[in-house]
Amino acid sequence: MLEDLKQRLALVQRLNMPADAIYGVSPQARNRRDESVPGSAFACPVCGGRFRRFLPFGLNGRRNARCPGCGSLERHRFMWMHLRDRHRLLRRRLRLLHIAPEHCIRDALASNPGLNYVSVDMFDPEADRAADLTALPFRDASFGFAICSHVLEHIGDDRAAIAELFRVLVPGGRAVVMVPIDMKRPETYEDSSIDTAAGRDEAFGHPYHVRICGADYPDRLRQAGFAVELIYSRAMPPHLRRFLRINKTVLFDCRKP
Numbered sequence: 145m146l147e148d149l150k151q152r153l154a155l156v157q158r159l160n161m162p163a164d165a166i167y168g169v170s171p172q173a174r175n176r177r178d179e180s181v182p183g184s185a186f187a188c189p190v191c192g193g194r195f196r197r198f199l200p201f202g203l204n205g206r207r208n209a210r211c212p213g214c215g216s217l218e219r220h221r222f223m224w225m226h227l228r229d230r231h232r233l234l235r236r237r238l239r240l241l242h243i244a245p246e247h248c249i250r251d252a253l254a255s256n257p258g259l260n261y262v263s264v265d266m267f268d269p270e271a272d273r274a275a276d277l278t279a280l281p282f283r284d285a286s287f288g289f290a291i292c293s294h295v296l297e298h299i300g301d302d303r304a305a306i307a308e309l310f311r312v313l314v315p316g317g318r319a320v321v322m323v324p325i326d327m328k329r330p331e332t333y334e335d336s337s338i339d340t341a342a343g344r345d346e347a348f349g350h351p352y353h354v355r356i357c358g359a360d361y362p363d364r365l366r367q368a369g370f371a372v373e374l375i376y377s378r379a380m381p382p383h384l385r386r387f388l389r390i391n392k393t394v395l396f397d398c399r400k401p
């Protein structure tokens with residue numbers, strides 16, 4: 145693992161890649177209120193902030209991507225709208241499992257008195273439990289809800305991880321899952337023989353991704369037993385998508401029967 149990490153860091157330096165472009169928003173980036181630009185052109189549904197512009201993010205400096213208030217990115221804001229409006233999570237009383245927690249979503253959920261919030265991460269010292277998603281340290285049927293966004297593409301045995309999500313949910317429980325996905329690609333592309341950071345970067349577009357998920361990816365969730373509904377951000381009114389700076393993406397709303 146350490147060796148792999150060294151490779152990754154070397155690659156990050158060679159490509160002049162900011163670390164938070166690889167693993168989302170860094171802890172340091174969370175509270176950059178000093179960079180905020182008050183205004184009303186854009187709104188962040190996660191923190192409720194209104195801004196003249198959002199911050200650039202990513203390798204190409206994607207414009208108006210990151211919320212200056214809470215650090216949310218486009219996909220975080222989309223997922224948050226789904227959690228808040230479709231599942232009304234802020235009004236529910238349940239035990240919620242957050243895998244590899246995005247800090248902006250965690251901050252918006254963890255303080256909610258109705259939610260018994262538990263976060264799990266292999267590397268984040270701020271997470272409640274250090275654990276591997278393919279072997280969760282929880283009893284069967286012990287959570288009512290799970291959030292797992294942009295994690296499975298890092299896991300070689302993602303079917304084992306999906307099976308664990310299914311196992312720890314109660315019947316009727318939900319998992320909201322996101323992966324980077326290329327819906328124009330009919331089949332998911334993976335090759336476990338590609339096992340170096342540089343090789344993965346070339347094959348999968350990211351030094352730590354182990355596949356490119358295609359349109360068939362929801363089948364893996366179905367094979368674990370989930371009923372899966374695809375939720376497209378493009379179903380939102382265009383003016384609202386622009387106002388909240390939400391990109392065209394999809395999430396998987398998974399229900400354990």
Ligand SMILES: [Zn+2]
Pocket residue numbers: 188189190191192193211212213214215216
């Ligand atoms: Zn925000």
